[in-house]
Amino acid sequence: MNIKQAGELFGLTTETLRYYERVGVIPQVARNKSGYREFTISDLNWVYLVTTLRSAGLSIESLIEFCQLSQLRDGQDIGGAQKQVLRDERDELDDKIDHLKDVRALLDYKLEHYDDHVAKFNAGEPVEKLWENPPRHQD
Amino acid sequence: MNIKQAGELFGLTTETLRYYERVGVIPQVARNKSGYREFTISDLNWVYLVTTLRSAGLSIESLIEFCQLSQLRDGQDIGGAQKQVLRDERDELDDKIDHLKDVRALLDYKLEHYDDHVAKFNAGEPVEKLWENPPRHQD
DNA sequence: CCTTGCCTTGAAGTTAACTTCAAGGTTTAT
DNA sequence: ATAAACCTTGAAGTTAACTTCAAGGCAAGG
Structure with a gap:
């Protein structure tokens, strides 16, 4: 081809x-x-x-x-090294998936509390810190 | 601050x-x-x-x-527009998470069949096409 | 009052991952 | 046999997302 x-x-x-x-x-x-x-x-x-x-x-x-x-040729455990790289990349993907789920949870939180937060803000009430104890995903 | x-x-x-x-x-x-x-x-x-x-x-x-x-000020439904953007971004995240799970499934597949594939290759057997019917994640 | 460590803006420089360009060789169809 | 549609390499250009640079202002300590 x-x-x-x-x-x-x-x-x-x-x-x-x-x-x-x-x-x-x-x-x-x-x-x-x-x-x-x-x-x-x-x-x-x-x-x-x-x-x-x-x-x-x-x-x-x-x-x-x-x-x-x-x-590479004639190194001893080439297959083992490659498999380890695959395992490492898979584990990094797992971490990335977990992180994306947390970001998703934050967006969900912002959507759920949107009207609430706008109302508080318009009433001049203090804004809460989003970055301390941020929402996390379940499962 | x-x-x-x-x-x-x-x-x-x-x-x-x-x-x-x-x-x-x-x-x-x-x-x-x-x-x-x-x-x-x-x-x-x-x-x-x-x-x-x-x-x-x-x-x-x-x-x-x-x-x-x-x-923006004095447009009519500014809150609705913002919420829609948040919903769209959340949905895109869902797609991205799903895609990462599929990539993870491919890495898992490659790990599971690694020795098998190496053996076949060394025996001169035909290589199978990885991109047709690629492994997908469950759940 | 001078040094040290902040801060300001605007402009130019960097890096990753391509993309485009220039100059030319091959193959197929008319 | 010549044009269209492929292919080759090497080098230069592009875009996103910062980063560094230049030139200078403010503030606290000795």
Whole structure:
């Protein structure tokens, strides 16, 4: 599959795909006799993984590190190191999900007390500090 | 409270706070006789809200829009408009949380099938397409 | 009264993650 | 055989969100 088709598959431009290869968030893609990139299933899996993790907020820098781990040869426990990175990223995602739930809880709180707060404010009553004991999510 | 103290309260530099006021993600902060900013509880609540929503990935641009809504006077249903923005942002957060859960499910899948996939790859068996029917989260 | 540590504004600089540009090679269709 | 539509590389440009710089004013201690 050529670079245009690969881009269309994941909603990326050809420029972005070349950029991803150049900085190393995906491994080098093999070329055909004309020097054109020929994306394999394995290359496309890499692109999918990268777009997915990017959409979850992981930085290009951390994806470069992960990709470099796959390129190494003859180190002893390469698989273990990669799995550990995957576990770490999963744990960071868990933290991020928890944080987003807390932010959601704050928005819910602001919505529930909106009229109440506006009324107090218009009556000149003291405003309460939102940042001390902020609302947290349940579950 | 002066700008340095306000920054320390939320882990922001004084430069960032001035930047936030300048671009309008928080309302103008009143000055004392020397021209220094004097942060009120209400100002600090704004800073807290902005840092919280920024940490959840909302753009400066969308926060400027929200802040401008609070500044308007004598339009009819200003409170309703603000509440609608809060509801929209909460709904977008819900979508984002759901998406992060799916990404988490993908990482879990990759971890579970890691050894399996490596073995197949080393045996020269065809690689399966990760992006068709990707794993989704439960609940 | 002078140093130290605050504060002010406006403008220019930085970083991440692309995006666009320039110059040119290949392949396919008319 | 020539135009349209692909592809290549390397370098320069863009945008968001700060950050740093320059030039100077206020306030408290010695």
